[in-house]
Amino acid sequence: MPQLPEKIHELTVGQLSARSGAAVSALHFYESKGLISSRRTSGNQRRYTRDTLRRVAFVRAAQRVGIPLATIREALAELPEERTPTRADWARLSEAWRSELDDRINQLNRLRDHLTDCIGCGCLSLATCVLSNPDDAFGERGAGSRLMREDGGARAQP
Numbered sequence: 001m002p003q004l005p006e007k008i009h010e011l012t013v014g015q016l017s018a019r020s021g022a023a024v025s026a027l028h029f030y031e032s033k034g035l036i037s038s039r040r041t042s043g044n045q046r047r048y049t050r051d052t053l054r055r056v057a058f059v060r061a062a063q064r065v066g067i068p069l070a071t072i073r074e075a076l077a078e079l080p081e082e083r084t085p086t087r088a089d090w091a092r093l094s095e096a097w098r099s100e101l102d103d104r105i106n107q108l109n110r111l112r113d114h115l116t117d118c119i120g121c122g123c124l125s126l127a128t129c130v131l132s133n134p135d136d137a138f139g140e141r142g143a144g145s146r147l148m149r150e151d152g153g154a155r156a157q158p
């Protein structure tokens with residue numbers, strides 16, 4: 001990983017990419033989603049402050065554990081004065097996201113267990129297949145087809 005001289009306070013997108021490990025396209029995407037920001041030079045080139053490196057590391061770490069970008073953006077927006085997340089911020093947020101991840105892992109474990117019943121079947125029946133109709137979601141809304149609108153018109157299958 002290339003080292004940056006201490007006196008450099010702003011980074012080009014190429015430097016930020018090389019230092020953070022994120023592709024230039026990913027950095028542009030993060031910027032379009034408001035996760036990082038830059039200023040433009042007179043030649044219309046992006047310049048990022050040095051602390052953007054930590055912001056990118058935060059975003060990538062959160063993404064790696066499956067946190068949606070919208071949730072990451074909300075977390076960053078809650079930090080005062082668009083501060084770069086500190087060690088304490090990461091500790092607090094990762095603790096809050098832990099239970100959400102546990103729920104998702106439990107749900108995936110249940111789906112994996114049900115997948116065994118589907119292997120070689122292929123019916124995708126709303127009545128019997130737990131993957132087609134997890135937790136019998138349609139059954140909870142009453143008997144009969146849940147894929148038709150009340151006025152009788154067809155509705156796209158969820």
Ligand code: FES
Binds near residue numbers: 118121131
């Ligand atoms: S595909 Fe038949 S039970 Fe799931």
